[in-house]
Every structure is written in C-alpha cells, then in structure tokens.
Amino acid sequence: MAAPLLEVAGVGKRFGRLTVLDDVSFSLAPGEAFGIVGPNGAGKSTLLNVVNGVLRPDAGSVTFDGADVTRAGAAARCRAGMGRSYQIPRPFGGMTVLENALVAASFGGGHSGRAATDCAWGALETAGLGNQADVPAGSLRLLDRKRLELARALATEPRLVLLDEIAGGLTEAEVPALVETVRGLVAQGVAVVWIEHVVHALVAVVTRLLCLTYGRVLAVGDPHAVLADPQVVEVYLGSTIGGDDPVVEAT
C-alpha cells in the first residue's frame, strides 16, 4: 500500500469549554477522493481548518506527504501542495478573476512570469471561468464565486484539495457541472477531501465517506455502507438528506 498523502491522527479542538473535535483520525492515499458528511455544527469546517493550518489542534497531529505539519502555518501548507476552497466564497473583491488566480499561481504554485499566467489560465479554464477572466471578482454571482474558490485552490497546483460545501447554495441544475469539475480533478490524480450536504453529488465522486457528529467520527468507509449505517441514518433523520436523497432511500 502506498504511503498516505494525508494522515490526521487523534485530532482534538476545543473552543473554550466546547469540544468541537474529539479524537478524529483518518488517512488519505494519494489521488483518493474522500467525502465528509455530518449535521450542521458537527465540526466539519473546523476539521478542514485544522488540516490546512488555519487553526492549531489542541491534540493530535496532521501529517502531509510524510512530514508532520501540525505546527506549520496555512501559507506553508499551501506551498507544500494543500489547496482549500471556502464554504462562503472569499474572493479578493478588488482584483479581477484572473488576478485572483494569478496570486494563487505565483505564491502557492511558486510560478513566476509566463508560467504563472499559464497556470492561472489553466485553473480558470478547469473551473469554467475562462470567459470571465477580466471581470472584477467582487461582482461575480454565487456560482461563479464558488468556481473562483475552486480555481484559486487549483492554481496553487495542489496534490490535495479541501472543498468545503462547494455545491451548497447552488440550484439543482448547477450541481452536475460542479460534480464533473471535481471528477475531472480526481481523474488528474489530485486527492480531494470534500465536505458536502448535497450527498448525491458527493457519492457520485468519492470512494470513501466519513460521517462526523459532535466532533467524533461516527462511521467511515464505503459511501453506501456509511449512509446505510443505522447510526448515520438516525443522525440525519428529519434533516435534508434523510427524505430527499435517492441513495439513502434505496438502501
């Protein structure tokens, strides 16, 4: 078995007296597509923040590509090959779409001059923003802002991308295009950790799924098996995916 690209071991995080993450462990092989589901407040975004260095864990360690990065900052982890897109898009509003991607390509990707521009263009094309390169990022609508989040993460030329609810807030018609984009990434060999409430989008791409509740790992493994787990079903009962998700209903 190949050495894991990402290894999260026994991670814990508290905000004051509130335990947000408790002994969370999982690992990811290079090029693997990994999904995370869980109810609101389960600690999913906090987990991504610990993985990419925006937050320091109170316990446990994060190993990326064989190196312990638990103490490394977010910028260093980005340069090491970890890209991240936010749940709520955070474009650099005063800059154009291309400049946004160019910043990511120059610093995260380590390119300069012509190579940086090419890399930024490539990321915009992949994310479907090629025709809006000169638009100020602040004036994009939601779908395009989500695409820009993805494009910026891609322009850092990551080996691992952390996607935080990129399908959330989109219409049903917009989701398939995004799923195709992520599938394309995985096909290129980029590993993906994807948090999503739109479970059918997730199941269409990932090969393993982790369910997080109250900061703990409830179940992890084959996506269909995890979604069929009685505990997981109970957690989701009455919430968005329990009723309308075909995968859950089928099992």
Added chain:
Amino acid sequence: MNTVNAVVQGVLLGGLYALVAAGLSLVFGVMRIVNLAHGVLAVLAAYGSLLLGEHLGWNPFLSLLVVVPAMAALGYALQRALLDRALRGGELAPLLVTFGLAIVIQNLLLETFSADTQRLDVGAFGGASIELTDGLAIGWFPLLAAAAGVLVIAGLGQFLARTRTGRAMRATSDDQEAAQLMGIDNRRLYAVATAIALGTVAIAGVFLGSRSTFDPSAGATTLIFAFEAVVIGGLGSLWGTLLGGVVLGVAQGLGAAIDPAYGVLAGHLVFLAVLAVRPRGLLPSAVTA
C-alpha cells in the same frame, strides 16, 4: 491673479503632500495600520540628508541615494522586529506602538541635533522659478516636488497592479486569511510594504526639509497633513491620496491668500467638511466583497 496664483501654488504643494502621504496610504491599505510615526520618520530622513550634507558635502538630491535605501532597510527591520508583534496585539496596539515610536525618535533627534531649526540647502535651484505671466511664477523646486509626488504615486500604482508582490499586497489587503491560503507569507509581505513606505517617506522628508525649515518636532504637522490628504482622498486609495493632497494644498493656498495665518486653518476646515459630507473620502477604494 492672486487667486490663480494661490491655486497653482496649492496644487504644487498638494503634490508634495501626496508624496508624504503615499507611504501612509500604502501601509494602511495593506496592513490596516495607521502609522503615527510616519511624520517623524520623514523628519528623520531629513536629518540623515543633513548629516550627509554637513560631513560629505552632498547635495540633498544626491543624498537620496543613501537615505532612501537606509530608510527602506529601517522599515523592513521595524516591521519584523516591532510592528509584527504589535499587529498580533489587536487593533489598538499598532497605534500605541507607532505613537511611542514617534516619541522615541523625536527625542533621539532632539538629543542628537538639539531643537535648532535646520534647512537642507539645494543651492540656487531652490529659488529659481519660471515666469509664466506677470505675477504668476512657478518655482522649479515646488514643481519638482510635485512631480516626485505624482511619480511615486504612479509608480506605486503600477507596482500594485502589475507585479507579483504588488498583487499579493492587494490580495492581503482584501482578505488576509484567504491570502495565506494562496501561499502568501504575510509577514515577509508586510515587511516589504513598510520598507517601500519608508523609502517614499525618505524622499518626502528630503523635499520637505529643502522646502522649509524643520526641527525634531516637525513630525507632528507632517503627520497631520499626510493624514488629512489620505482621509480626504479616501482610505487605501493611492490616486485618492494624490487628489486629497491637492485639495488640501489648494485649500491652504487659498486660505493663505486671504491672510497668511488662515492657510493651515483653511486646510483643516476643508478636511472637516469632507469628513462631514463624504466620510469615505473623495475617491474611496473599491468596495471589497
């Protein structure tokens, strides 16, 4: 004619104010720090030029070759050693730290150079002028100072628009945390921004010191004029800073045309009026999402 003259001289003076304010505007734009030591740092640069003139006989313009890099290096060190720590202490800490720094530098200057007023000597060039019409003349020196202001602002604008580091500064200014996720080391970036700011304030200090007399306490007025130019123009907008400087300069010129004692007062009144009517300034920077 008197009014036209006052406006023309005011515009030129405004260019100099913009030169002083450019670094203040840059540092605020990138780091959201209001550097209260900005004025006294300009005075420090003027004293540096004075020393080079006294000991080596260098013309103030020649001294820029040494003073500008020296001040830029000081800026880099200052950011790494002091202001980075202050930034971690919340919003108030940088204000207090730069205020303290201003007092320390001012008193060091007082200790070293005494409170005597000084002036940098640019030779005959300082008084030469072009006679446009009867009663309207433009001095070569004010013209050069204004040109330097426009060049510095334009240069900074190009730097921010076109270079890798400049784009990183704009990204960090928009969203510091997201910028780090793009792999930007914000501490190094901040140090570069402060170095550039102090390089420009060094140019400003030498021009200010050649235009009129200065002493160790001159930093306070310098800071106020620069601050007014930045606020009138709109926080974080470089071209706004140039416009703000010109508005301030013209207001002072017109005020002084009525009575020499009214010059500074008129500037302050216009500043207050702009704050009341357009609190975001005349050319506020683009609203970030």
